[in-house]
Amino acid sequence: MASPILSISDAVKTYGDTHALNQVNLDVAEGEFLTLLGPSGSGKTTLLSAIAGFIKMDSGKLTLRAEDITNRPPEHRDFGMVFQGYALFPTMTVRENVAFPLKVRKKPSSEITKRVNEALEMVQMGAFADRMPSQLSGGQQQRIALARAMSFSPQVLLLDEPLSALDKKLRADLQWELKALHNQLGVTFIYVTHDQDEALSMSDRIIILKDGGIQQQGDPNTLYNRPRNKFVADFLGKSNFIDVTVKGQTNSTLHCTAQDVAFDVETDTTNTTGDTVKLALRPERLKLGAPNEEFLPAVVKQVSYLGERCQVIVTHKTLGEMLVSCPTWKTDITPVAGLTVSIGWEPDAPVVLADN
Numbered sequence: 203m204a205s206p207i208l209s210i211s212d213a214v215k216t217y218g219d220t221h222a223l224n225q226v227n228l229d230v231a232e233g234e235f236l237t238l239l240g241p242s243g244s245g246k247t248t249l250l251s252a253i254a255g256f257i258k259m260d261s262g263k264l265t266l267r268a269e270d271i272t273n274r275p276p277e278h279r280d281f282g283m284v285f286q287g288y289a290l291f292p293t294m295t296v297r298e299n300v301a302f303p304l305k306v307r308k309k310p311s312s313e314i315t316k317r318v319n320e321a322l323e324m325v326q327m328g329a330f331a332d333r334m335p336s337q338l339s340g341g342q343q344q345r346i347a348l349a350r351a352m353s354f355s356p357q358v359l360l361l362d363e364p365l366s367a368l369d370k371k372l373r374a375d376l377q378w379e380l381k382a383l384h385n386q387l388g389v390t391f392i393y394v395t396h397d398q399d400e401a402l403s404m405s406d407r408i409i410i411l412k413d414g415g416i417q418q419q420g421d422p423n424t425l426y427n428r429p430r431n432k433f434v435a436d437f438l439g440k441s442n443f444i445d446v447t448v449k450g451q452t453n454s455t456l457h458c459t460a461q462d463v464a465f466d467v468e469t470d471t472t473n474t475t476g477d478t479v480k481l482a483l484r485p486e487r488l489k490l491g492a493p494n495e496e497f498l499p500a501v502v503k504q505v506s507y508l509g510e511r512c513q514v515i516v517t518h519k520t521l522g523e524m525l526v527s528c529p530t531w532k533t534d535i536t537p538v539a540g541l542t543v544s545i546g547w548e549p550d551a552p553v554v555l556a557d558n
């Protein structure tokens with residue numbers, strides 16, 4: 203990465219026995235859309251709050267353009283913020299809300315008027331400038347919160363679950379808008395969510411957190427197709443997990459066909475030398491077919507039709523249940539409960555997972 207705009211190193215924050223941040227190291231590139239993703243309690247808000255300066259780390263260092271800002275108060279960090287619970291001021295109009303950060307920074311009134319108008323246009327809310335927040339819908343309020351956070355042209359925008367209170371359709375619309383705004387402005391976004399789809403659709407890079415530590419980071423495609431361990435594979439999308447014994451290679455691009463697995467599970471492997479590895483197989487990488495000697499035999503247990511795709515649970519006598527996602531427009535067979543089928547996959551479909 204070219205010199206990062208923001209770096210956090212060896213960040214630690216504990217609450218009693220809880221490691222909210224456990225030795226976190228992270229560089230944020232200028233202009234990047236970075237997402238902190240993880241289950242509830244994984245440390246996302248704590249990390250964002252430490253960057254914002256709302257909480258003090260037990261130890262660790264934060265730098266902005268190589269300058270140490272670890273002990274700088276939040277109001278002097280100059281980050282734009284859209285936090286849950288950091289709502290619009292209810293007694294101020296939309297215009298006054300958006301003007302607030304500029305007034306705090308003692309900008310001249312002509313500049314305030316110009317910047318407020320620009321910020322409201324940016325989120326397409328110019329016509330609502332004289333309303334009170336209570337006269338706006340949830341989505342409109344979030345747009346104003348965004349305009350307020352952006353009005354003073356911050357270098358970095360911190361967003362904590364800004365869309366979580368909105369319904370699904372509005373959320374999807376605003377995801378597009380936020381992404382477009384990010385592309386247009388080139389500002390660095392650090393975005394917290396626990397919603398995997400939101401993270402995959404918007405981010406340049408995703409940081410996956412668990413128990414205050416980084417499990418894996420990368421672009422959405424890498425994380426989805428090359429999850430490092432079971433936690434990541436399970437958290438980001440759905441996966442089938444199988445244990446197989448391999449001889450020699452255990453790198454993450456192991457080629458392993460259904461035949462190999464069939465051989466492995468049909469044979470008593472306790473006397474075979476080799477390593478047992480855990481493989482992840484995405485449901486959409488599995489193929490269903492008519493019974494076939496090359497593939498694993500299985501019986502359809504349940505089918506759920508979703509329009510474009512159908513989800514099929516099949517049972518294999520040793521591997522147990524596996525989830526298969528098939529396109530409904532291109533099937534060799536029509537899966538129904540009780541049908542004997544075969545399951546297979548391309549040799550490069552399985553991903554070898556690390557133990558932790």
Ligand SMILES: Nc1ncnc2c1ncn2[C@@H]1O[C@H](COP(=O)(O)OP(=O)(O)OP(=O)(O)O)[C@@H](O)[C@H]1O
Pocket residue numbers: 217220221222240241242243244245246247248249396
């Ligand atoms: N003020 C606090 N006092 C005690 N424990 C806290 C405090 N703030 C956070 N924690 C604990 O630190 C851990 C990380 O919390 P954090 O809020 O960062 O998680 P999160 O990933 O943002 O979760 P969520 O998605 O539920 O908001 C949790 O176990 C939480 O209970």
